[in-house]
Amino acid sequence: MNIGRYMELGGTALWQRCRHELGMSDDYIELRGFSTFTAEHHLTYHAELLEGDDVSVRVRLVARSDKVMHVVCLIVDETHRRLACTMETTAVHVDMTTRRPTPFPDDVTALIDAAIAADDRPWPAPLSGAMGVRRR
Template sequence: MNIGRYLELGGKALWQRCQRELGMPEDYIERRGFSTFTAEHHLTYHSELLEGDDVSVRVRLVARSAKVLHAVCLIVDETNRRLACTMETTAVHMDMTERRPVDFPDDVAALIDAGLAADDRPWPAPLCGAMGVRRR
């Protein structure tokens, strides 16, 4: 697979989680005037995926600040039962009218916090160490 396919798999999985579980449904821009912009991606390749391999993606929330969500997508080669790629992302919550970063609304922040708690694991997330959420 090429880089575009890994980005597509991870990006789609993260956006679906935002829509389904984190209070940012398909009409989030239209209804509330907000969205998220990706600020940074980091891909790490662990093993090769080949055409025909069964693939799944698991999204693990890592951290958040008032305006930024940090997540890692685990792209799994289900055929060979191994981690193929990690796609780490920071997404900035944006006011689409003013085109500037704004705090997550309280209801969305609460859902993200619940997701962070649910994703807390006894093993560390496979992070690159070069990116994250800045807290001021």
């Protein structure tokens, strides 16, 4: 697979989780005037995926600030039962009128916090160390 396909798999899985579990439905822009913009991606390749391999993606929320969430997408080669790629992302919450970063609404913050807690595992997320959420 080429880089575009890995980005598509991770990006689609992240968007689905935002839509279905984090309160940012398809009409989030229209009804609330907000969206998220990707600020940074970092891909790490662990094993090659080949045509015909069965693939799944697990989205793990790692951290957040008032305006940014840090996520890692685990792209798994189910055929060979191994991690194929990690796509680490920071997504900034944006007011679509001003096109500037803005805090997540309280209801979305609660959902993100619940997801971070639910995604916490006894093993550390495979992060690059090159990015994350800045704390003030």
